[in-house]
Amino acid sequence: MRIAHVTSLAALLLAGTSSVAAHAQATPAPVAVAPLPDSITSDLPRNAAPTHYAITVTPDLEGLSFAASSSVDFELFEASPTITLNANNLDITSARLVPADGGAPIKLTATTDAQRQTATFTADETLAPGRYRLETDYTGTINTQANGLFALDYPDARTGEDVRSLFTQFEAPDARRFAPTFDEPSYKATFDLAAIVPEDLMAISNMPVASSTALGQGRKKVVFQTTPKMSSYLLFFGLGDFDRLSTMADEGTEVGIVAPAGKGEQGRFALDELAKLLPYYGDYFGVDFPLPKLDNIAGPGSSQFFGAMENWGSVFTFERILLDDPTITSAGTRQSIAEVQAHEVAHQWFGDLVTMAWWDDLWLNEGFASWMETKATDHLHPDWYPLLGRVGGREAAMGLDGFASTHPVVQKIRTVEETNQAFDAITYQKGEAVISMLEAYAGEDTWREGLRTYMRDHAYGNTQSDDLWGAIEAAGAPGLTEIAHDFTLQPGIPLVKLDSATCSAGVTRITLSQSEFSRDRMDEVAANPQAWRVPLLLTHGSGEGTREVLQGKATYSLKGCGPVIVNGGQLGYFRTLYTPEMLSSLTKGLPGFQPIDQLGLLADNMALAYSGYQPLGAAIDLLAAVPKDANPLVATAAAGSYSQLASLLDRASDAEGEQAQLLAMVQDQFGARLAALGYDPKDGEPVADANLRSALLGVMAAMGDPAVIAEARRRFAMLADDPHALDGPLKTTWLGIAGRNATREDWNLIVQLADDATSAVERSTYWSLAGAAEDDALAREALQLALTERPGATDSAQIIASVSRRHPELAYDFVLDHLERVDALVDDSARSRFIAGLVGGSYDPAMLAKLEALRADLPADQQRPLDRAIASLKDRIDRDPRVQAELRAWLASR
Template structure:
């Protein structure tokens, strides 16, 4: 699941594209893939070493499900037969079930009469207990259950999304499922935990003019009375319940046969047409690459990516086996609205979910403690394949941004280990954070670099072969890598995944003598909380890659608190060459001065990583703000497009640190003086055939200069917005989101009303959400209040409304927080329950108001402990900002005065 990054040759694929008109059914494809026979391990009780909410007295091997949804009434009925083994005599079986009403249940033994069962529901524990009048003896049974459930309007369980038909503009409804982490139990009574793997047969009774989609291809369709049909899908491989998928709607499906023979398809709302082309081609491109990398061919006959209109505050895409689901804004490429970043997201997010087909689906973590085995590895693999097929994107720079996002969370007292203890459903939902994703990814990249790419890949292949269709813990992977020849993997991995926090490497001095550099090093823990910097700190085994000047880097594993390391050569010394080490590096003044002097000769990745690292060290108070600012100022506006884009973004963030006043005006002038020439060179309009990185740079420069109030940029944005009534295409193109953002921030009352009118008449949900979210960006306080009121008025759809609130919160976090608390019931109806704590954290993410501390403390106290974690993290981050922001502003102001001389 994605919350909102080497080299193998790929044979050319056979193209077989089939555009459906209004497609009424999904054509049957090849026979379902075979699954290895159920092993004795799967027929044994779940080991006590694996956490479980269930009694462990039974285990499923197969589900036969038939579901009949009523999309208009938002209800469904279902029947399920579960083949299971009972291991010990018991009078009851307990399964998961959430919001399901069971009408009948029987247990059929291999021989003999069916046993009637009485059912009781435990809503708090989300379980159904099936009780027999007589003890159920050990053996093989089929549990047959008839039940009913509800279809939600938020993305959990079986849910509905309403959107404008792309051909007629009329509102239509599609059905989708989202089961990770604990929501398959909303769809079917089940053993809804990752270690209870089973095969699934799914059938659905649906309107004859709608397409039904699931993990496997359709194997049979039967016409039924009253304009209905029964659609039966092939048997899935053995998999965890959270990977089951069902979708229904007025869809069209386009396909391409990948080089490995797998049918890659995009299932999209009817009328999407060529908007699916880029995603389909990308999907067919990456599939064979993953086959080769993992050494295990994708085992299903098809892989669909199903477009879900709308959005979620909780996630962006889900890796259901054979039927990924992705929200439209990051899957369909619309030339009128898709930004350059959006195009990159289509590729990288789809690559992330495709990587999950192996890392997560084929081999699954035993329990949610190791969810990072899914998410961190999928993020790492997505970066690897995206960079491979798009080398011109300089994609590796995004790894630095991921590292920084992880460290921002990991350096707070509220951090947690990558491998974390999870025991409740709410804790499962809160586990999907930057530490799970980005820190996990960064640790993997560091380990791969340390042991070598070839050794790492061989270990991964061994891991996949040995654990296919089963479950693992982190230790299983480290054992496989060491078995392939990797050294110190368990030592390093155990420290970085089980010890929370960010290591801090202190370079105390570097001395040159006899043609060698002698480095005096020590290690500590980097913390954003000054009060946490005293006392005993853990010691990490830190893989260093030390480069002196342009010489070849030297590897060193630092295992002590303090060490002296001698390396050949003299000159500027970079300790984290290549920027793959997950640690901060604090250089002494002389060593940093030498790096600044030689900054232009460093590789792009080292320029960016060194700059980001030092800005973070400066913001945290480990050094003066000038330490990071002089590195940022060393990146010229003429730099490589990807690096120049990242630099412009950093200037914009620093602009946000300052309050209105002379210093902010000075910084605005500096931004204009150093960035406007590059924009003038590029021009406001994208040029035919230009690299995507150039288009992306143009967008970032417009955003940065617009944020800083550059008059020409602001005037251009307003002029384009005001042209819409006479020219509806005035904003269309890859910069539409960018121009709207600048215009909305500086909106007058008339501008704002124009934006609202455009939202109301938008003929696509993506465009509608784009206009609605822009309404909340207005810097005019009265307009911001009006945007908040609009969010709960019922006019925006339920997936657009929360975006208005979070947009307002960028400028007015306190206002947005107070509004949400005053309208809690209405806002709760807009956001699925698992996403609410994180939604609050986003709302207050820009606050620097001391009054917010008590408000957040009061709100956190109303939440169960296992739900409060994101809010507590946001509260801790707020306290850190309050403590550090005065110093940051003072030092930034001082540096600006000197820079202006």
């Protein structure tokens, strides 16, 4: 799953696809099941396990409900009068048990437990161990947020009239909203799915259609082929008026992009990318894709929890990051289309074919899919510099991992709520960073051979992290498990200190010592740090160097003299604190370093300065040393760092001159670059340049550049006469600048454009923009608008999130005052994070008491997002005066 990058409530508070030829690699025959071992967590009794499901669903699109029948073949391991499965919000109207040996059916009584999300089926007498089929009839709810079977309403691309489609989202605990299931990842089984649906709509599932039969009265029954053995959360069903583009991937699997009718051709770019990914992954993992088809289905709207989901054979992706609409898709979004799809397709192996045994090891799915996404994108599009993006991912993870409220990569999960919270930057970005580090330690060939063995040995099964480490060690990476345990079983960030450096006779000798980095316990961790075995690459900035593993303190020799980069190539998950003399030397040498080291040194030293480990001035000196012709991603990061510095002065009433000084520095460093790029896209320009243009425009506007703001306002004004005046890849950039600086007249136009939009992506963009204004009165009006029916079920929460970015206290108070109404606008899976996310931009000490009071009323498994919000807010309040004073002193010295 690719998590959505939006602010994330605690409610907790209060096809027809055509059949394709059989695939060359046959689906394995079902194997005998066994009781789940005690070493794997489960909320079910462990006295039974499924082998096969058959589900027939009849959805009522207008009534937002469905009727269904289900049968589950399972084995009962011990005598018992009851069988317990997961079920949530299902009304079970009948249940019976059919023995596999043909005995008489046994009537069952169904009792549901809403809190435990289970259904217990009880017989009149004790059932003997053996094989049975549990048959049930039931009804359920079609939701308006992305949980279980859900509906999305959107404007038809051909008529502009609103239409409705259905989709499913079952990760993590929501297959139980669709059918009574053993809804845990270790209970794998095969699935037969059938649907009785309107004859003019397309039905899609994990497998191709086996048959479609007209039933009369405008209905048909669609039966899908049997799936391979898989976890319940990977089952998928979709229904709507769709277009489907398809082609054959190199190894013979049919791949398709499914889009709302009238938008099919917008899937062409994604289809071309998809066809390249399957053979690449099949070759890399040494296992061909085992299903006969792979679709990626575009859904309009949005979720506060996720952006895309890796259902086996039928990936679901929100339209904004799958379809290439020339009227609004930016170069950066096109890049995201490729990257998100690469992530989800990687899951078809890492997650679907081989699945973590329990949510403790969720990172085995997500960290590896993130890592493989980067590797595949670098293989297909090296000119996008995707490997440099790993630095940003590392920093996102460290942004959480530096606080006491963090958690290990492998974490203990016990409840549904804890599972929902596990989808975070530690699981994804720290997971990717640790994998990148371990691959470098093992070597690419050894790492790959270990992964291939792991895939072959555990196909159609479940694993834990040590299964992977064992496979890679056996491939030729001794000592890897110990390092992996250090970085995955304990939380936090190593701090590697360069204590001394001398050069004599052409050899540099450095002494390093290990401590721990923290943002809220600096003295505590300095006195009693955790210990890691830390892989290093010591270089002089050339990209080549010496690999070592640091434990405690050590002295190393490095051929050549000059500044030493301790984390060469930036693949190590640690921070490096240099002596002032060495940092000064690194600053002078920065223009000659590899782009990834420029990027990593800048990010690392800014973070160290913000956290108080070194003076801010030294980090700004490094920032000022970034060359004017730096790699586009380095230039983007540098411009962003200037903008972050300028924002430190937003709360100072007398800082206009200093903010102008910072803007002048950005203009001096990158103004000529923007002028050369121009205000308009150029045909055939590199994606990295197009992204840099958008980034520089956004940064300069945020810092108050009058020329950029005036240009944005001029272009925005044209929309009053021509709604398509801004169409093109820079549309969202200009809209974002104009929206932030919107007047009352501008805001009214934004809302009108949202009402009139005939594109779901465009409509969502305008509604989000309605919450982006700096003006307080407009922000208040946007919040009220979010509670009306105008934005629709999935865009209202995004309006509130947009308001929170510039008015966090206002958004927070509004949500608490309208909690029940806002609750209906947020995915169940995101509720624990939504409120906490609203205050990410707050600096108000009064907010601490509000958050702490809210936290005190929550169950323990819902408190982590509030813990993080409180820790982060305390950090900003404590940090700001010091950093602001250091910044002003540095500017005065210039």
